[in-house]
Amino acid sequence: MGITANDLQPYLGKTLVIGLDHVDDDDKVVEQEQFWGTISGLDAEGWILIDLKGATRSKESNTLRLPPQLEAFQKADKEIYTLHTTGEQIENPDYVAVWNVAADALDHDHDRDH
DSSP states (O other): OOOOHHHHGGGTTOEEEEEEEEEOTTOOEEEEEEEEEEEEEEOTTSOEEEEEOGGGOOSSOSEEEEOSOGGGOEEOOSSEEEOTTTOOEEESOSEEEEEEEETTTOOHHHHBOO
16 A cells, blocks of 8 residues: 555655664564655655765665655654764654665665666
């Protein structure tokens, strides 16, 4: 079940801190990735688009595609969030979201828009 642009409207332009925990077959975290950016819209396939900011931007793309799961977005506490993967500090983001991803299933080219 997807979401519509109307569903996403209240989130547009909001700051999101994202965690991807890569887990093995025993649900043990084997790698972590962290990103942050602003929620910018939906792509043609209904995935949520995030305009990446700061050190989480890459040479390949400045956009991250997230699954259409608004229930994963949790209101962030009013505090400074430190991305352990980059050392960046994000002050008072609007939302945080974390996904567990099978370590061998994540295809970075699929999740990042080129």
